[in-house]
Amino acid sequence: MSAFEHISVMREEVVHYMAPRDGEVYVDGTLGGAGYSLALLAQARCRVYGIDRDPQAIAHAQTLHDGLISVRGRFGDVRELVPGPVNGFMLDLGVSSVQIDTPERGFSFRFDGPLDMRMNPDEQTETAADIVNTYDEKPLADLIYKYGEERKSRHIAAAIVKKRAESRFETTFQLAELIRQVVKVSPKDKLDPSTRTFQALRIAVNDELGELERALQASLYILKPGGRLVVVSFHSLEDSIVKAFLREQSGQMPAASRYAPVGVNENRVRLFDAPDKKAVFPSEAEARRNPRARSARLRWAVRTDVPVDDLKI
Ligand SMILES: C[S@@+](CC[C@H](N)C(=O)[O-])C[C@H]1O[C@@H](n2cnc3c(N)ncnc32)[C@H](O)[C@@H]1O
Structure with a gap:
């Protein structure tokens, strides 16, 4: 196993809101260094499908844990990549420290490298x-x-x-x-x-915002009733998409976001319960310890038992 230097952000909170249980199946849409996946596996005898589009993350995860099944692809294609339905779907958006800190990947202005940036x-x-x-x-x-x-x-x-x-x-x-x-x-x-x-x-x-919108739409289909959606985002463009989606799908007024997907769930049926209207932020201790955590925001919701197929979506 090669080292994969990425410090997970809000890992305890993610495990708390995913609330993993024995025998259940989860999807980690942003496997990265597998920090979230391994934390779920440490908490319950469950199975985790870990998706990443980056071959380096997949190679690293190969032999980490028997319960972790790594899947190469984009999380927007989660319905095609993972046999559903599942009990939880989590996303930790953006790039990993390994991607940012590898000059040849071209993500960072701190290192000289080819202007690439493909995940x-x-x-x-x-x-x-x-x-x-x-x-x-x-x-x-x-x-x-x-x-x-x-x-x-x-x-x-x-x-x-x-x-x-x-x-x-x-x-x-x-x-x-x-x-x-x-x-x-x-x-x-x-x-x-x-x-x-x-x-x-x-x-x-990387069409990051398009991927996020497709993944959120897919979550309506792949989550079982009672299944959890947990998304950690790092800037307002991402967070406003997640916020608008959860407002809309939990039957509240759609947010006036310029990024909100339009024409979805027009009849405002409650497909998700979103108990926290506000985002959850990292603790002060974590923000002090890890500068990357400072801009993080977590939103979570629970899939209701209303089937999507009944809706005009
Ligand atoms: C912030 S890191 C995840 C870190 C992980 N939660 C951990 O604790 O180690 C984000 C990862 O998601 C991957 N990623 C970003 N967008 C993706 C997409 N649309 N499909 C699949 N993987 C994606 C990146 O390649 C990166 O490895």
């Missing part, structure tokens, strides 16, 4: 370099604004288009250096000026 490097899909080198200025600016919530998106896109006329962007450092020239920061600023643009590219390359 599954075997997929023949767009890389961050493809986006930066080929998108027209307006769609590029829109992408940086929408997924990075970057106010300087237009300036950044204009500078990228100008620069790439001289030479293509190949590396993380080339892009980070350009952004530093465009976005001037005061010494008080805690964030590197590249943070938001890199986030935007990562979300686009």
